[in-house]
Amino acid sequence: xxxxxxxxxxxxxxxxxxxxxxxxxxxxxxxxxxxxxxxxxxxxxxxxxxxxxxxxxxxxxxxxxxxxxxxxxxxxxxxxxxxxxxxxxxxxxxxxxxxxxxxxxxxxxxxxxxxxxxxxxxxxxxxxxxxxxxxxxxxxxxxxxxxxxxxxxxxxxxxxxxxxxxxxxxxxxxxxxxxxxxxxxxxxxxxxxxxxxxxxxxxxxxxxxxxxxxxxxxxxxxxxxxxxxxxxxxxxxxxxxxxxxxxxxxxxxxxxxxxxxxxxxxxxxxxxxxxxxxxxxxxxxxxxxxxxxxxxxxxxxxxxxxxxxxxxxxxxxxxxxxxxxxxxxxxxxxxxxxxxxxxxxxxxxxxxxxxxxxxxxxxxxxxxxxxxxxxxxxxxxxxxxxxxxxxxxxxxxxxxxxxxxxxxxxxxxxx
Numbered sequence: 300x301x302x303x304x305x306x307x308x309x310x311x312x313x314x315x316x317x318x319x320x321x322x323x324x325x326x327x328x329x330x331x332x333x334x335x336x337x338x339x340x341x342x343x344x345x346x347x348x349x350x351x352x353x354x355x356x357x358x359x360x361x362x363x364x365x366x367x368x369x370x371x372x373x374x375x376x377x378x379x380x381x382x383x384x385x386x387x388x389x390x391x392x393x394x395x396x397x398x399x400x401x402x403x404x405x406x407x408x409x410x411x412x413x414x415x416x417x418x419x420x421x422x423x424x425x426x427x428x429x430x431x432x433x434x435x436x437x438x439x440x441x442x443x444x445x446x447x448x449x450x451x452x453x454x455x456x457x458x459x460x461x462x463x464x465x466x467x468x469x470x471x472x473x474x475x476x477x478x479x480x481x482x483x484x485x486x487x488x489x490x491x492x493x494x495x496x497x498x499x500x501x502x503x504x505x506x507x508x509x510x511x512x513x514x515x516x517x518x519x520x521x522x523x524x525x526x527x528x529x530x531x532x533x534x535x536x537x538x539x540x541x542x543x544x545x546x547x548x549x550x551x552x553x554x555x556x557x558x559x560x561x562x563x564x565x566x567x568x569x570x571x572x573x574x575x576x577x578x579x580x581x582x583x584x585x586x587x588x589x590x591x592x593x594x595x596x597x598x599x600x601x602x603x604x605x606x607x608x609x610x611x612x613x614x615x616x617x618x619x620x621x622x623x624x625x626x627x628x629x630x631x632x633x634x635x636x637x638x639x640x641x642x643x644x645x646x647x648x649x650x651x652x653x654x655x656x657x658x659x660x661x662x663x664x665x666x667x668x669x670x671x672x673x674x675x676x677x678x679x680x681x682x683x684x685x686x687x688x689x690x691x692x693x694x695x696x697x698x699x700x701x702x703x704x705x706x707x708x709x710x711x712x713x714x
Contacts, residue, residue, distance in 0.1 A: 300376055303333075308402060311379055313353060316393055323378060330382065331389050331402060338395040339560045340674035342568045344405070346687040347388040350375055359673025360703045363602070364695040389686040396562035404531065406685070409486060412440030413661055416477050416485040418521065419492035420446045420455050422645040423537060423653065427491060428474065430654035432459050436471045438661040443477030443485065452476045482521070483528035487657070490548075491537045492517050508606065510539045511713075518544045519551035526552040526564035533660070534570045537653050541574030542604040542669045543713045545676035568688045571660070572669030574605025575678035576652035579667045581630045582611050592626050600693070601667060603678050605652070606631070608706040610699070618696040665691070675710040 303310040303318035310318065312333040324330045334353060341358050349365035350372050352358075361367040375383070382388040389405060391398050415431065417424055424446075431442060442459075446452050459474035482488060494513035518536060525534055536544045552564030579601040586592040586599070594614035602610040611627040613619050637644035652667075659666035663683055669676040670690060680691040695703070 300379070306399070306403075310402075312393070313373055323376065326378060326381075329387075329406070330379070331391055331405065332379070333393040333398075334390050335393050338392050338562055340567075340671075341392070342671050342688060343395040343398065343562075343566045344389055344391045344401050344568060344687050346386065346684050346689040347383050347390045348386070348689060348692060350380075350383065352390060357673060360677065360700075360707050362672060362690060363679060363692060363703065364700060365692045366694065367700065386684060386689075387686055397566070401566070405687075410440065412438060412472075413486035414441050414443070414484070415439050415472075415487040415489060415657075416443040416445065416482050417489040417491060418445050418482060419490075419538075420444050420451050421491070421493065422643060423493070423649045424489075424491040425455065426646055426649035427489070427537065427653040428455060428459065430650050431657070432462060432471055432474060434654060435658055438658060439472040441473045441475065443475055443481075445477050445479055445482055483525050483530040483532075486532040487535060487661070488521075488525065488530065488532060489535050489537060489653075489657070490518055490521060490544075491653075492521075493538045508540055508713075511543055514538050514540075514544060515547050518548045522548035522552035522565060523554075530565070530569075532569070534565055535657060535660075536570070536572045536669075537574070537649075539574070540604065540606055540713075541572035541652075542606075542676040542678065542710060545570050545572040545669055545671075546674075546713075549671070549676075567671035570671070570676070572605075572676050572678070573652045573656045573667075574648070575601055575603075575667040575669060576656040577648040578605060578609055578611070578630050578652075578678075580647065580651040581633045582626055585626060585629055585633075591622055595626065600680065601630075601678065602703055603706040604669070604710060605678065608709040609678075610702045610706055612699050615693050615695070615699075618699050620698040620702075623699070673707060673711075675707060677707065677710065 301312045301315055302321050302323050304321040305318045309324040309328050309330045310333050311330055351365055351368040351370045354373055355368050355370040391401055444452055444455055456474055456476055464470055549565055549567055549570045553560050553562055555561040582595050586595040592613055598615050600612045609627055609631055611630050613623045613626055634644040656666045656668055665680055665682045668681055669678045670681050682689050
């Protein structure tokens, strides 16, 4: 084990790095662990919850069950082990071009009530905005909205200004117009733009993937704008298909003039997709009406993308692969029932995937979101902590883990 002091900060590492050596930190001193891995396809920093995170060569779905990480368990000194067990150990990839900036900003204080900017106030954006206005007063100070249609913006600003609790007029977030060039003057950027949505009655089988070709250039253009603005907040994707659009945004923001990855754009942990929340909620709705799925309400889980590759587990402790496959199929096709009624299914996604998961995110609580795992964005239960992004690790049954590996392969083939 090596200890370092660099620019008045304490670090630890398993290997010698080009920093100044020092003695072990005091128990009351903050310490960051430095890892040394190729930086292109992984998070630059994260919360360490298992010693194997420090020695693993890959960071794919194996991290959802730490027992499956094929890496040696390092012999950590007692002080480092105690920090890990207390949830106080952040790891930073020493090979990331911005590692010093990441370390310097790791514990930067942010406002309790965040500024949120929303791009596009269409079907999803309008419902999302309404829910955030009504529910977000605790952690959102203001919401800026931007849309190609200026009248749409004016309408929503006027409508939202007329929503308030009697005699508590400042308790809800203020909604105001934001210019396109000021979209990244915020703590959270919400991408809810969609170039096209297949009409009700369309013969398109996979609506989400049909949107990828249209929405990818959009999200990439705003990702490049985020890079130019040196945006350091949360870049949240709500448009379909959520998971590959997150990956597209990350790589577009990190492409230099030669088109190669240079690490000067968004960090992988800054980009999160919000599409899994409604899938989780649909599974819960089915479990409340069908006794076969009842265990989902106590220890079921949802994994993977908002579409093909989705994995719903009826239970972690008493996993039943057949029941889980049936539940997954019903959840995946639940939106088709709304279309059969003649409507586009956007209300539940805007609230369950969008507003609810975002508010949990801002509160630092567990939520359903798509995060970087093994070079793809993969829906999991996760949370942002004071020491970095944490993904839940469980003892996963073999059949369930195999399904997750298949989903990982599916996602890698998309982009």
